[in-house]
Amino acid sequence: MxxxxxxxxxxxxxxxxxxxxxxxxxxxxxxxxxxxxxxPRTAVELGERWLAELERHGVSRAALIASMPxxxxxxxxxVAHHPDRFVGFFMHNPMAPGADILLTRALKELHMRxxxxxxxxxxxxxxxxxxxxxxxxxxxxxxxxxxxxGLLSVGVRGKLGLPSRFDLRLGxxxxxxxxxxxxxxxxxxxxxxxxxxxxxxLMAAEQCPTIHFDTSSxxxxxxxxxxxxxxxxxxxxxxxxxxxxxxxxxxxxWFPRGWQAGVYxxxxxxxxxxxxxxxxxxxxxxxxxDRLFPL
Ligand SMILES: [Zn+2]
Numbered sequence: 001m002x003x004x005x006x007x008x009x010x011x012x013x014x015x016x017x018x019x020x021x022x023x024x025x026x027x028x029x030x031x032x033x034x035x036x037x038x039x040p041r042t043a044v045e046l047g048e049r050w051l052a053e054l055e056r057h058g059v060s061r062a063a064l065i066a067s068m069p070x071x072x073x074x075x076x077x078x079v080a081h082h083p084d085r086f087v088g089f090f091m092h093n094p095m096a097p098g099a100d101i102l103l104t105r106a107l108k109e110l111h112m113r114x115x116x117x118x119x120x121x122x123x124x125x126x127x128x129x130x131x132x133x134x135x136x137x138x139x140x141x142x143x144x145x146x147x148x149x150g151l152l153s154v155g156v157r158g159k160l161g162l163p164s165r166f167d168l169r170l171g172x173x174x175x176x177x178x179x180x181x182x183x184x185x186x187x188x189x190x191x192x193x194x195x196x197x198x199x200x201x202l203m204a205a206e207q208c209p210t211i212h213f214d215t216s217s218x219x220x221x222x223x224x225x226x227x228x229x230x231x232x233x234x235x236x237x238x239x240x241x242x243x244x245x246x247x248x249x250x251x252x253x254w255f256p257r258g259w260q261a262g263v264y265x266x267x268x269x270x271x272x273x274x275x276x277x278x279x280x281x282x283x284x285x286x287x288x289x290d291r292l293f294p295l
Contacts, residue, residue, distance in 0.1 A: 004286035005059045005264070009191060009216035009249030010050070012064040013156070014074035015040045021068055022160050035159055038255045047078025051085060053258045061289060063249075065116055065146075066090035069102070076110035087293045089114030089146060093122045094130040103134065107141040113293055114189070116146040119170040121154075126175040135183040144187040144292055145180070149173045150195030151221050156254075173197050173211075177204035180211060187292050189214055189247060193233055196221040205241045212288070213237055215267055216249030234270050243280035247288050 018028040018040065025031045032039040040046045047064075054062055064086050066075040072090035079088040090112045092103055106112045115134055119126050126147060138145050149171040157164045173194050180188045191214045194201025198221075205211040215234075222228045237246060248267065250260040271281050 002058070003281060005057075006248065006286045006289035007054075007059055007062040007216075007250050007252070007259070008189065008214050008247040008289055009251050010062045010064055010259075011067045011251070011253035012043075012046065012050070012071075012075045012078065013037070013040060013067065013254050014043050014046055014071060016043070016071045016074045017066070017068050020070055021156065022162060025160065031160065035156065035254070040255075043074040043077040044081060046074075047081055047086065049255060050078065051082055053255075054085065057259050057261055057264075059259065060286065061085055061087065061293075063087045063089050063114060063289075063293070065114075066112075067116075067253075069093045069096060072106040072110050072112055076112065079111065084295055087114065088112040089116050091116045091118060092134065093118075094128070094134050095122055095124050099130070100133065100137075103137050107137060107143055112143065114144045114146050116148070118148045118152065120148070120152045120166040120168050121164075123167060123170065125170055126172065127178045131179050132182070135179060135186050138186045139183050144189055146189040146191065147173075147176050148195070149176065149190055149201060150192065150197040151224075152195070171195070171197065173201040173204035177208040177211065180204075180208045184210060186210060187212060191249065191251075192217050192219055192221060193237060195219075196224050198225070198228075198233065198236075202236065202240045205245065211241075212245040212247055212292075213241065214247045214249040215284070216263065217251035218263065230266070231270050231273055234267075235274055238274070238276070238280075243276070243283045244288060246284045247292075248285045 015028040018031045029039045064075045066072045075088045079086040188211045193213045250263040252260045
């Protein structure tokens with residue numbers, strides 16, 4: 001039987017996203033041109049493009065991330081057309097004015113299922129009481145919390161010359177564990193194995209059974225630890241959290257580049273090298289996603 005693939009980490013770079021990202025840059029089409037991206041057009045059209053891309057690569061379902069606060073509605077539109085293929089995630093800033101209203105609206109009216117936190121970008125600690133408010137809302141609405149820890153570099157910001165004065169100290173997985181432990185029914189996803197805070201991410205996940213890792217991106221953070229390989233990262237993660245708490249992801253984003261098949265191939269190679277069982281692979285590449293985000 002063919003392996004079912006679900007991708008927990010795809011960015012939905014919509015027209016509205018580009019407008020919110022660079023408000024003074026002359027509109028979405030102009031920004032797309034500068035980036036040499038295809039213009040995203042309407043949210044529905046971008047959703048169709050994603051669907052065709054997933055079909056082409058044999059990917060069943062994907063989480064689409066609204067990647068600026070205020071863009072959840074774009075992802076909601078795409079999800080509404082293909083609820084069996086897309087799950088909606090959205091970037092949320094718990095420090096913003098009116099945050100609670102926006103959060104409730106995204107969960108209740110826009111049916112988002114993953115709340116994405118970027119503490120290093122927006123300047124708060126993961127054990128702040130306003131993060132507890134986020135977890136409380138997630139518990140109430142059956143959503144997951146996706147918390148970006150570790151190194152944060154946003155490629156598109158760099159390309160557009162946007163300031164990125166992020167405080168990386170705020171992406172500490174141990175602070176996340178403290179909050180997450182109080183909400184045993186809220187699944188938590190830490191992308192890229194903690195993106196440099198690998199040891200802390202493992203410790204946090206050991207302490208807190210709701211913490212999952214996503215495997216997405218090229219995981220180039222491994223260069224911060226001399227001699228570390230992605231094979232060794234998978235081996236350690238499997239040893240500490242096991243296959244049931246690893247979620248495959250690519251961190252795909254813009255077109256025409258599209259879905260990052262290279263990430264998938266590399267991680268399958270690692271599965272082969274480590275001799276990971278078919279059952280565990282099925283969990284990592286698809287089953288865990290379906291468990292967290294049932295149809
Ligand atoms: Zn990402």
